[in-house]
Amino acid sequence: VRVHVSIVLCLLALPLAGCSRQQPKFENRESLSELIPEVQQHIRWVLEGTDDPDFQSGDPDFPGYFGTPTDMVAWERLPIQYHAATGTLSNVDGAVAEGTQDATLGVDLTTQNMPIEPGASATFLSGAYAGASVTVEAFNPQNGLLTLQEQGFESAPAVGDRIVIGAGEVLKEGRMLYAEHCQHCHGVSGDGNGPTAPYLNPPPRDYRLGLFKFTSTQASEKAQRADLAQTILEGIPGTYMPSFKLLSERETQAIVEYVLWLAMRGEIENGQIQALRLDYSKQTVEETIDSAVEASQNSGTPLTRADARAQVIEELTAYLTEDWPDEFDEESKFLAERWANAELETAVVFPSTPRVPDTPESRAEGRRLYYDAKTKCDTCHGPQGLGDGGQTVSVQKDPATNQDYPLPGLYDNWGNPLQPRNLTTGIYRGGRRPIDLYRRMYAGIKGTPMPPFGTVLTDDEIWHLVNYVLSIPFEARERRPGDGAAQTPPPAEVATTGTPADASN
Amino acid sequence: MLKQKFTSVAVVAVLGALVAGCGGGDEPRRGDVVIQPRQQAAPEATEPAETPAGDAVTATPAQPAPAEEPKPEMTQEQPAPAAEVAAAPAEATAADQAPAEAPAAASGEKGTTFKGRVVVKGDVPTIPAIKPSGTDAFCIDLGEIPQDEVIVGEGNGLADVFVWVRKAPSGVEVPDPPTEPAVLDQKGCRFIPPALVVQVGQPMLVKNDDATLHNTRMSGLAISFNQTVAPNNREGVPVDISRPEIVPVPVKCDIHSWMSARLLATDNPWYAVTDRDGNFEINNLPAGAELDFRLQHGRAGYVERSLKLTLKDGEVKEQTFEVDASKLGG
Numbered sequence: 038v039r040v041h042v043s044i045v046l047c048l049l050a051l052p053l054a055g056c057s058r059q060q061p062k063f064e065n066r067e068s069l070s071e072l073i074p075e076v077q078q079h080i081r082w083v084l085e086g087t088d089d090p091d092f093q094s095g096d097p098d099f100p101g102y103f104g105t106p107t108d109m110v111a112w113e114r115l116p117i118q119y120h121a122a123t124g125t126l127s128n129v130d131g132a133v134a135e136g137t138q139d140a141t142l143g144v145d146l147t148t149q150n151m152p153i154e155p156g157a158s159a160t161f162l163s164g165a166y167a168g169a170s171v172t173v174e175a176f177n178p179q180n181g182l183l184t185l186q187e188q189g190f191e192s193a194p195a196v197g198d199r200i201v202i203g204a205g206e207v208l209k210e211g212r213m214l215y216a217e218h219c220q221h222c223h224g225v226s227g228d229g230n231g232p233t234a235p236y237l238n239p240p241p242r243d244y245r246l247g248l249f250k251f252t253s254t255q256a257s258e259k260a261q262r263a264d265l266a267q268t269i270l271e272g273i274p275g276t277y278m279p280s281f282k283l284l285s286e287r288e289t290q291a292i293v294e295y296v297l298w299l300a301m302r303g304e305i306e307n308g309q310i311q312a313l314r315l316d317y318s319k320q321t322v323e324e325t326i327d328s329a330v331e332a333s334q335n336s337g338t339p340l341t342r343a344d345a346r347a348q349v350i351e352e353l354t355a356y357l358t359e360d361w362p363d364e365f366d367e368e369s370k371f372l373a374e375r376w377a378n379a380e381l382e383t384a385v386v387f388p389s390t391p392r393v394p395d396t397p398e399s400r401a402e403g404r405r406l407y408y409d410a411k412t413k414c415d416t417c418h419g420p421q422g423l424g425d426g427g428q429t430v431s432v433q434k435d436p437a438t439n440q441d442y443p444l445p446g447l448y449d450n451w452g453n454p455l456q457p458r459n460l461t462t463g464i465y466r467g468g469r470r471p472i473d474l475y476r477r478m479y480a481g482i483k484g485t486p487m488p489p490f491g492t493v494l495t496d497d498e499i500w501h502l503v504n505y506v507l508s509i510p511f512e513a514r515e516r517r518p519g520d521g522a523a524q525t526p527p528p529a530e531v532a533t534t535g536t537p538a539d540a541s542n
Numbered sequence: 543m544l545k546q547k548f549t550s551v552a553v554v555a556v557l558g559a560l561v562a563g564c565g566g567g568d569e570p571r572r573g574d575v576v577i578q579p580r581q582q583a584a585p586e587a588t589e590p591a592e593t594p595a596g597d598a599v600t601a602t603p604a605q606p607a608p609a610e611e612p613k614p615e616m617t618q619e620q621p622a623p624a625a626e627v628a629a630a631p632a633e634a635t636a637a638d639q640a641p642a643e644a645p646a647a648a649s650g651e652k653g654t655t656f657k658g659r660v661v662v663k664g665d666v667p668t669i670p671a672i673k674p675s676g677t678d679a680f681c682i683d684l685g686e687i688p689q690d691e692v693i694v695g696e697g698n699g700l701a702d703v704f705v706w707v708r709k710a711p712s713g714v715e716v717p718d719p720p721t722e723p724a725v726l727d728q729k730g731c732r733f734i735p736p737a738l739v740v741q742v743g744q745p746m747l748v749k750n751d752d753a754t755l756h757n758t759r760m761s762g763l764a765i766s767f768n769q770t771v772a773p774n775n776r777e778g779v780p781v782d783i784s785r786p787e788i789v790p791v792p793v794k795c796d797i798h799s800w801m802s803a804r805l806l807a808t809d810n811p812w813y814a815v816t817d818r819d820g821n822f823e824i825n826n827l828p829a830g831a832e833l834d835f836r837l838q839h840g841r842a843g844y845v846e847r848s849l850k851l852t853l854k855d856g857e858v859k860e861q862t863f864e865v866d867a868s869k870l871g872g
Contacts, residue, residue, distance in 0.1 A: 100576045112578040119575065160577065205575025256768050257782075308763055312788055316847060325847070360709075371764065371785060411755050411772050413797060416677045427677030433799040436759070436792045439691070439840070447796075450761070481768055486796035488757035492779050493772040 061106040061216070063226040063302070066245070068310050075350060076317045079357060080309045083365070084302065086110075102369075103302045106212060106225060111205050113162075114369055115301050116377040118294050121151040121203025126164075126196050127181065134189030139174055142183045144200060150207050150294075151287065157203040159183065164198035166190075173202060211295025214288055218281060219296075227299030229451075237277045243451055244296060245303020247372075248484040251467035255386055256480045256489035259379035265293045267468070275464040301372060308368055322349055386476045386491070393500040395507070402498075403505025411493050412502070417447065417486070422460035422509045428486075429457060450484040457487075463510035474503045655858040656705075657823035660816050660837065660845055662698045664867030672800045674731060680754035681731040681798055690736035691802070691841050692870050699820020700865055702737040703839045704790055704806050706813035708848075711831040716810050719743035725778065726793065726803065728756045728771065733793060733803035737815045737840070740783045740807050747778030755797060760805055762791035783807045789838060804840050829855035842869040 063084070069077055078088045086101030104110035111119035128143025142159075153176040160170040172186040183202070215223075222241040224231040229243030242249065249260035251268060269289050272280035281289065315321070326345040333340040340348075378384055393399050407414040407422075419425040432445045435452075442448055447455045458465070467473050467482070478499050481489035490499065671686040681687070693701035710716045723745035727734045729752060740746050748758045750771040759768040764785035771779050790804035806813070812833065814822035827833060832852045837845035842865050853859055 100578075102578060104576060108574045108576065110576045110578050114578070119577075162577070201577065204577055208575050257766050311763055315789060315844075321847070368763075410680075410753065411770075413678070413755050416797065428797075431675040431677075431799070434794075434802065436761075436794045436802075439792065439802050483768075486759075488759070488768060488770045488796055490770050493755065493770045 061225050063103075063106060064224070064228060064230075065226075066228075066303075066306055066310060068314065069306075071318050071320070072310065072314055073317050073319055073322050075353060076313050080306065080313070083309060084306055102305065103298075109205065109208055109212065109298075111208060114373050115298070116373055116380070117208070117298050117301070118148060118150045118290075119205050119208045119298075120148075120201040121157060121206040122149040122153055123147050123199070123201045124181075126194060126198045126200060129193040129196055131182075132190045132193040138189070140171075140185045140187050140189040142185065142194070142200075144181050144183050144202075146181065150290065151203060151210075153183075153202050156186075157206070159185070159200055159202045160204045161194065162199040162201060164195050165192070166194050166198070170204070176202075207291050207294050208298060210288070211291035211293075211298075214284070214292050215295045218284075219292065222277070227296065227303060239276050240451075240453055241277070243303075244300040245307060246450060246484065247300045247304040247376075248450060249300075250482050250484055251473075251477075252480070252483060253386060253476055254379050254384045254480065256483070256491070258384040259376050260483075261379050261384070262290075262293050262297070265296060266290065269293065271468060273466045274469070275462075275466055297376070301376065304372055305369065308372075309365075312364075317349075317353060322346070325349055386479050388472075388475055388479075388496045388500070390496045390500070392471050392475075393497055393504060395504045399501050399504045400508045401505075403501035403503070403508075406494070406498055406502050407505060412490060414502075417457035418460055419457070422506075424457045424459035426457060447486050449486075455485060460506055460509045461512075471500075471503050471507065474506055475499055478502055652858075653826040654829045654853045654856060655823060655825050656827060656833075656835070656851060656853065656861075657821070657858065658861040658863065660700045660703045660820045660822070660839075660863045660865060662694055662700050662867050662870065663864045666694045666698060666867055667692065667870050669871075674798065674800065676798065678731075678754055678798065680752060684730060687731050687800070690732060693818060695817075695819040697819065699816070699818070700839065700842075701816055701818045701820060702735075702804075703816040703820070703822070703837055703845055703863075703865075704737060704739065704804070704813070705816065705822045705824065705835060705837050706739065706806060706808050707810050707827075707833045708788070708836045709786075709834065710810040710812075711828070711833065714828045714831045717826075719811070721745070723747045723778070723780075725749060726758070726781075726805070727751055728758075728795070728801070731798050731801060733795075733801055735815070736803045737790070738803065738805050739813045739815060740805065741811050741813075742783055742786050742807055742809050744783065746781040746783055748781060749778040750775045756795045756801070757797055758793060759796055760791045760793045762787045762807075765791055765805070765807060790840065792840075802840075827853055829853055829857070837863060839865065841871060842866075 065077075065081070065084075069080060072080070081087050082099075082101065084101050084103050085105055086099045100108065100110045102110060102112045111117075124144040124146040126142055127145045130143075131138075131141030134140040153173060155173060155175055157173045158170045159173050161167050174184040174186045176183050221231045221233050222237065223229055223244070224234065224241075227244035229241040231241065234241050247259065249264060249268075251273070252258075252260040252264040254261055254264070266289050268278070269281045269284070269292060272278045284292070326342055326349065329345040329348065330340050330342055333345075406412050407418075408420075415426055417424075417426040417428045419429075429446050432441050433447060434440065435442055435448070444454065447457065449455045463469070465474065465477075467477050477487070478494070479489060479491040481487050494502070669689045669692050672689055674681040674684065674687060676682075690702070695701060719741040721744075724738060724740040725747050726738055727749045731752060731754075748769065748771050750756050750773060753773045755770060755773055757768065757770040758779075761767070764787055765781075765783065767781050769779050785807065786809040787805075787807045790806040793803040793805050795801035812824050812827055814824045816822045830852065832850055835849040835851060836847065837849070839845055845863050845865055849861075851859060
């Protein structure tokens with residue numbers, strides 16, 4: 038009977054469960070759970086504004102700097118295009134409208150990401166009306182005049198007041214499109230751990246390190262918007278990342294902004310965890326308590342563990358109220374700057390000379406460089422370009438711990454095993470245009486052991502290598518992929534003088 | 543305020559949410575967005591009802607400290623507003639007008655000093671020398687490469703422990719960083735030195751004394767660097783150290799994965815790395831300010847997490863630190 042009852046209960050529960058929509062939520066990094074609860078609470082407060090901790094209790098409605106997927110926060114410090122448009126007031130003559138006329142505001146748009154539709158909101162960011170919103174009736178792009186669905190202001194706002202139109206519209210559209218197209222692999226929080234992720238190799242990108250592999254920027258710079266858009270447009274050949282050419286330009290841009298936002302959220306989260314875990318991981322705090330208790334045994338006033346813990350929390354509270362605000366301020370400013378700098382023209386890798394003509398001589402020179410002591414391409418990509426160089430079978434060390442990785446081979450910054458590209462297939466993940474290969478060689482692949490060669494090779498040398506690498510799939514060779522790799526590099530005289538066709542025999 | 547044409551959008555939105563809750567299809571819900579302005583002005587929050595489709599739009603300031611009610615003026619407790627204007631930390635400003643203290647140091651006066659030793663307690667583990675793996679004949683031909691991870695000298699002194707003031711105390715004048723570049727060299731397929739400190743603003747170079755290619759990769763929270771250094775490059779590749787790191791950052795060569803060093807970037811010149819016998823000495827410390835020292839070793843981790851010292855002018859403080867041999871591993 039009991040079984041029957043529970044089945045009935047289950048059946049009853051089913052429609053209820055099916056009906057309550059599950060709220061999407063940003064998962065926190067696993068390492069957050071290694072911290073003491075007080076610090077976990079602090080970091081969640083930074084991100085989502087939940088659980089206002091004692092030391093920050095000021096504004097119970099503080100939404101955090103990022104919020105949740107359904108209540109997002111557009112933190113203006115970050116260089117993200119959140120809104121349909123932003124601008125400053127240039128003309129307020131029509132603000133105090135007469136009679137039944139609608140009020141108008143002249144606006145100098147500083148950014149516009151979406152068309153300004155009737156019904157859009159316009160929110161003041163500064164001035165007497167800061168925080169207030171009005172509704173747009175129409176916008177005339179010719180004269181920059183915004184007609185409002187309002188009968189006028191009692192007193193006109195000031196010229197120069199900052200205003201956003203369609204607040205958060207880009208982010209909202211980005212989130213919707215992300216949920217539709219990206220989330221099942223890349224996950225709600227961009228951790229690369231969506232429901233399909235366990236079945237994919239290579240795994241989907243985890244954005245939370247703020248690192249993207251295929252970029253047009255210098256080795257030390259972040260990725261550009263254009264790089265992410267390019268990846269969405271073209272996909273990543275040889276992986277599960279498909280091309281999304283059917284998305285409109287505007288939709289792609291909205292996804293890019295949302296992905297950047299997730300990346301920055303992940304970086305802030307990671308930065309906070311890294312900074313606080315040195316002193317406030319559960320393990321460290323236990324050790325601190327142990328030594329404090331031990332030290333107090335010889336003194337007149339022995340401490341209990343609870344006393345010692347209270348001291349730690351006191352120290353934490355003092356740090357978070359006194360030093361932390363400034364530190365966080367600087368850290369977030371630095372992060373915003375780095376992302377903004379990536380958009381500058383100076384961040385982009387441009388060759389100073391045009392591509393060297395793709396001649397047999399150029400290919401031969403590229404082939405020579407491939408084995409040269411200053412490039413050592415073959416140590417990873419293999420003597421025949423099969424991606425099976427000696428590095429793939431030697432045991433590497435994890436830079437974080439300096440301990441050997443469990444399995445031989447190369448690893449990326451996310452801790453995933455990595456194969457150097459097999460250059461005989463003609464599939465290039467970062468794009469197959471000569472400039473793509475040039476940039477891969479000049480600036481390396483971020484987050485991977487592929488180093489940048491911009492400081493070692495001249496532009497012409499890189500172009501020779503590009504010409505050679507692009508010719509590898511068409512080289513005649515005795516051995517084919519799958520035949521097993523020969524570990525002996527070609528004889529020196531062939532490597533330096535021979536043409537690719539000669540070299541293979 | 544505004545003469546608004548208010549409709550009961552909020553009610554509609556709530557109704558909508560109820561309907562959407564059941565059978566809303568597969569269409570993902572559009573999120574609501576709140577604005578956190580960059581400027582310090584903390585305007586009052588607006589009612590969600592003002593925006594279309596139930597989107598809540600409120601505004602909060604950019605400071606780490608949450609906005610209470612908007613204050614007409616930012617007063618005492620508030621740190622410098624988050625605006626771009628007052629970005630420089632107090633110590634950076636002080637450094638700009640660095641006084642004539644550095645010459646005194648050069649003339650041999652040591653001033654307020656913190657010195658001491660780090661010793662290993664227990665049986666010092668023997669770490670085997672490195673047998674180069676991989677395919678690089680240059681390194682393989684070296685046979686064995688000395689390990690730099692645990693170097694124990696005379697009287698069990700532990701080398702390469704970082705000793706530094708974790709953050710320049712506010713209000714203290716920080717001497718200008720040295721103009722002499724800090725150099726990280728690569729020789730015999732190892733980094734030299736294995737522990738290097740750079741003060742933010744000091745130039746830094748990565749060099750290569752080997753006839754083989756090395757690349758130098760370091761990624762901390764502030765430092766992000768990865769460049770190849772050509773064989774026998776003696777001019778060096780510059781590294782821009784623009785922000786301090788909380789702890790030493792691992793430095794790696796991807797081509798020779800055994801190569802390992804640590805780089806610390808500080809915001810002050812009050813640092814030392816223990817020598818072969820575990821000794822360190824930091825001179826010309828600012829007297830009267832509370833200095834929070836940290837001692838860290840690449841393998842052992844923290845030797846001392848936080849040691850707060852306030853020294854009198856001219857005082858010489860001496861202390862010995864012990865590291866349990868078990869923390870150095872085998």
